[in-house]
Amino acid sequence: MNPSSLFKAAVAGTGSYLPDKVLTNKDLENTLDTSDEWITTRTGIKERRIAADNESASTMAFEAGKKALSSARLEPEQVDMVIVCTSTPDVLFPSTACFVQKELGAVNSAAYDISAVCSGFVFGLSIAEQYLKTGRYDHILVIGSEANSRIVDWSDRSTCILFGDGAGAVLLKKTDQEEPVGILSSHIYSDGALTDLIVVPGGIGTTGVNKQDIDDNKYFIKMSGNATFKVAVKRMANVIQEALDFNEIKMEEVSLLLPHQANQRIVSAVAEKLNFPEEKIYMTIQKYGNTSAASIPIGIADAMEEGKIKPGDVSVLGVVGAGLTWGSAVIKW
Ligand code: ACO
Secondary structure, three states: OOOOOOOEEEEEEEEEEOOOEEEEHHHHHOOOOOOHHHHHHHHOOOEEEEOOOOOOHHHHHHHHHHHHHHHOOOOHHHOOEEEEEOOOOOOOOOOHHHHHHHHHOOOOOEEEEEOOHHHHHHHHHHHHHHHHHOOOOOEEEEEEEEEHHHOOOOOOOOOOOOEOEEEEEEEEEEEOOOOOOEEEEEEEEEOHHHOOOEEOOOOOOOOOOOHHHHHOOOOOOEEOHHHHHHHHHHHHHHHHHHHHHHHOOOHHHOOEEEEOOOOHHHHHHHHHHHOOOHHHEOOOHHHHOEOHHHHHHHHHHHHHHOOOOOOOOEEEEEEEEOOOEEEEEEEEO
C-alpha cells in the first residue's frame, strides 16, 4: 500500500503539440524499400509528424506547455519547476527546459532536462511527484518533447519508419485534499547492462563530435528491434502489474491504460499478458508513430480532449525505453 504523504500531486492541466507536416507510410514507399502493409502490420503506424525547419524540441515543448498552463488556468510566474524530458535537446547545453522557461515566462521556476529516452516522461512525473507530495513546491510543469526526425537515419528502414516528432505536457499541482487523487504511485527502473539495445553511439564526451562517427552514421539511432521487443513486453507488463499491486487496484478498476507508443504489437502483447481489454487502451501510434518521451503526455492530452478521461477515473501509464529504462505510474483524475 502507498505510504501516506503530506500532500497529493494532482493533474491540473494538459496540452500537446504536433507539427503540421504529416509523413505517411505511402510517402516512405517512395524513398525506402518498404511498404505501407509491412509498417502497418509490424508496428500499427500509418503516419507520423515531422518538425518544420523552424521547430525543435524547445519550440514544441513551449507550445504544449503553454496549453497545459492555460488549461490549468495558471500564470507562468506560478510555476516552480519546468522539467523537460527529451533525448533530442536543441543543443548539448543549456538545457531545452531553459529555452522553454524563457519563452513561457516561467521566471520563478528551476528548469532542467532529464534524459531517460522513451521513459523520460514517467521519470519526470516521478520527480515532480516527490517535490509536490513533500510540499516543497506548488506547481510543476512536466513536458515530454522530441524532434526524433533529426536523429533517425532516413536510409535505415528498420528504424526510421518508427519515429515521429511532437510534445505533450502535464501541469501538476500540490493539493491537501483528503481523498486519493493525482499520482497515486510511480515506479521507475534502469538496467545499464542493456545500453546496446537502443543507442545513438556517436561520441560526444568521449571523442568529441568527430568526422569518422559522422561518416559512419553514428549520430543516428541504432536499435536491435527484435531483442528490444521481447524485453519491452516483459518489463512493461511486470511494471504495470507492480503498480496495480502497490495500490491494491484490480485491473477492472482501471479506466484507461496509457502505454508508451513504440509498437502496437508490444502493447497488444502486454495487454494479453495482463488480461487487459484492448478497448480500454488509448493508442496514438497510428497517427504519430513513436514520439519517445512525448508519447505518453500526448496520449494523456489527446484522451483528455476526447473526453476519455473523467474525474474519478484511474489510469495506468507504462513505458520501456533505451537505457534500458522502464516505469509505470497510476493517476487518479
Ligand atoms: N520494411 C520492410 N521490411 C523491413 C523493414 C521495413 N521498414 N524493416 C525491417 N524489415 C525486414 C528486415 O530486414 C527483416 O528481413 P529479413 O527477414 O529478410 O532479414 C524482416 O523485415 C524482419 O525484421 P525484424 O527486425 O525481425 O522485424 P520485427 O517484426 O522485429 O519488427 C520492429 C521490427 C518493428 C523494429 C520491432 O522489432 C519493434 O518494434 N521493436 C521494439 C521497438 C521498441 O520498443 N523500442 C523501444 C523504444 S524506442 C526508444 O527508446 C528510443
